[in-house]
Amino acid sequence: MSLTSIHDPAFVRRLERRKRLGRFFELLCLAAVWLGILMLLTLLVDVVLDGLPWLRPELFTEFPSRFPDKAGLRSALQGTIWLIAITATLAVPIGLGAAIYLEEYARQNSLTRFIEINISNLAGVPSIIYGLLGLGLFVRGLDLGRSVLAGGMTMALLVMPTVIVASREAIRAVPLSMRQASFALGATPWQTVRHHVLPYAMPGILTGVILAMSRAIGETAPLITIGALTYVAFDLKGPLDIFTVLPIQIFNWVSLPQKEFHGLAAAGILILLIVLLSMNATAILLRNAYQKKVSW
């Protein structure tokens, strides 16, 4: 076999074709990215066009109603605030505690490995299964009924893996030398964690907490499963009251045949997306500010 010369016309032609194919493929890859972005834009424009006319003050002050003109999100907004408060109160301390244990105290044994595998598996369990857990355990088992407390407890279990994983990453990023210096000065493990590890890990932990809470605000399926789709036309007074939340009210309005309710649903989606996007933006800003300030 003779060696092909780079001036061989057949080789040059083939090379040209290979390069053309390469440019075509790059465009194809770029098109895939743009298709995703285009889809996002279409969705946003569609929701804004549908929902903007319905975004009125009554939307915040009125209860749900059979009449679209009088229908609002008052009970849904209250429910969402209650739900997030309960979810955060439960998921943040427990999730953070678990992360501290796994990073600072756990020995490398089979129990630790079991807990770790468990957490990564829980992150992959469909959210509706958590709803069935909440239905069996909290609504029926603890007899909490279809209350916002049962919903918050269910949601806390659902977002716990997110809190744990983010907190562990933040804690792990604090260098060992910080701890050694603290111990060398006579601090106990808890004093070290409390005064040296947690302050440095806090921005990362907060980012994870915000992302977990934005997940909890948008989740619908587990709350429907525990039976939260109810007509709530009164102010939420306590954790044992029945409740509704923003995404459930949106789901309810989408399911109705009248066009006016679809407009209301779109307005509800606008509010939901504004809340979520500002939460996510805060998380991203927090992450960037943190990355700039601390360099080990």
Added chain:
Amino acid sequence: MEATHIQTETAAVHQVALSLRRRPAGRLREHILQGLFFICATVSILTTFGIIAVLLQETILFFERVSIVEFLTGTRWTPLFASKQFGVLPLVNGTLLVAGGAMLVALPLGLLAAIYLSEYATPRTRRVLKPILEILAGIPTVVYGYFALLFVTPILKTIWPQTQAFNALSASLVMGFMILPMVASISEDALSAVPQSLRQAAYALGSTKLEVSLRVVVPAALSGIAAALLLAVSRAIGETMIVAIAAGQQPKMTLNPLESIETMTAYIVQVSLGDTPQQSLEYHTIFAVGMLLFLLTLVMNVASHLITRRFREVYE
């Protein structure tokens, strides 16, 4: 491995520091706190046991009244009608139809997007594009459901007039875009992890960028891509709100995506919306269907985990 190393070392330093403490009162507080943190960590185990216990308890009650063979092989699912039949296959059929369609969208697009981000994009472009894809992944599923029912379905109707008001196709398409960021992000991690030296070797042999990407980098990252695929399928099977809003409530054995179908998750929602008495057979069915769903997704997640661990190419 880096992580486990630090983990043990940190724990070891803690233990030494603790044993050096003299004052018993301080040590007691330290031990109590350590115990509290341990209890926090066991909540995750309790959650898993809770899920299995609740599902198992109700599923056993269900199978006391319905034969497991009928459940797994029957082709009619009518628990809410007068003549009750409990063959789960129509729900499985609907679930796989929607999930399959979603993968047809998410896999090629996600993989191409991942190749673009990992091989072609400049670091600056990547910094702009990745947060946008993250936003796409962070939109609540009820919003995607709205979009599927009220934007995509009318478009499908103008293309194919026989499209039903609720159909599998609109749910599939929208779900595909929902899981696209997940496929893209996990695949991109796998592609970026392929060492630069492999690319350089291929370039030195005269390959074009396309040949390097498709014949060297993608094959080297195949286990990561397979793991992403499995996680995406598991996500698609468990997805609820899009199908509950847009795909309908008619369990049937069909492969026609323009028809109304029902998935396992949509059935659980349908029953939850009604006022089902606690000890009724209908109430037990959602746990039996939930158990099947849980097992299906668990198998996918574990397989994905094993593939990443077992088949990861180790370089150097």
